[in-house]
């Protein structure tokens with residue numbers, strides 16, 4: 001399969017759309033015989049895909065049926081929800097537990113897997129043993145935005161195969177570089193992007209935007225470059241895409257992609273993210289915060305904006321992140337990392353409602 005090929009399908013039925021993509025690219029020809037195949041959806045939290053955060057189960061189910069029909073027997077679904085959420089709850093609520101039983105495939109919560117340390121460029125990363133033992137990895141991210149990295153796609157979806165401890169450390173290392181290195185160590189072999197109704201601002205969903213599309217591509221860097229483009233960004237603006245391309249994980253030269261659309265639709269444009277996050281983030285001074293904690297703060301700030309109370313906070317006034325550990329500042333602090341501040345809201349991650357109450361009373 002050509003690395004620079006992007007195949008797009010429009011519609012509202014994840015099962016039909018998935019099958020069209022798989023048949024169009026002849027996925028079976030790309031997978032070695034008897035391969036141990038891994039399927040990595042995005043189940044960041046236990047919310048239904050209609051909320052804009054998680055992969056539609058119909059995509060994974062259609063893929064399993066396709067692979068089994070083609071004679072592939074060793075199939076594993078693997079995922080680790082973000083810190084503070086339960087993967088098992090997501091597996092159960094979103095139908096993955098039943099799906100695994102029905103088709104006799106393995107279901108691995110990477111949070112409780114064994115981990116192996118792998119190193120590249122002087123950075124060691126603790127990665128799921130199951131993921132490292134696979135022969136062929138199929139990455140199924142949701143086309144959505146992220147309040148820190150602007151977009152999240154195939155490259156960042158790989159964070160689901162590292163431990164929670166490592167997820168926190170990724171944020172202390174600035175997120176972009178470790179994401180690129182993780183993908184240098186273990187790279188997806190094929191990506192299917194669920195762009196049916198992603199949230200263009202928040203990785204945890206809640207503001208879904210119907211886009212009615214899916215696409216697939218062999219190269220995860222090109223996959224994310226295309227997502228960036230669809231959301232109105234230059235791939236160069238997303239540091240982890242640029243760094244991954246520099247490390248040779250794949251290509252960010254979207255202009256060289258060969259894009260094939262399998263059908264036509266009336267609703268082809270992808271709405272841009274509202275950029276509301278960047279606006280809200282002006283009152284935040286962030287130093288290496290974890291996604292879940294930061295997203296909860298942004299959600300609380302949205303509510304404060306709605307009630308007009310955000311105006312009492314000045315630019316760069318609210319502190320969040322691991323970079324504040326041990327510091328004794330007098331500004332508002334979010335999360336246990338700011339426990340030594342004059343005042344702070346506790347939690348790791350801090351909960352949206354607790355942050356909201358704390359900031360309202362501040």
Ligand code: SF4
Nearest residue numbers: 290293335336337348
């Ligand atoms: S308090 Fe927040 S930023 Fe600090 S480690 Fe916990 S989740 Fe991460």
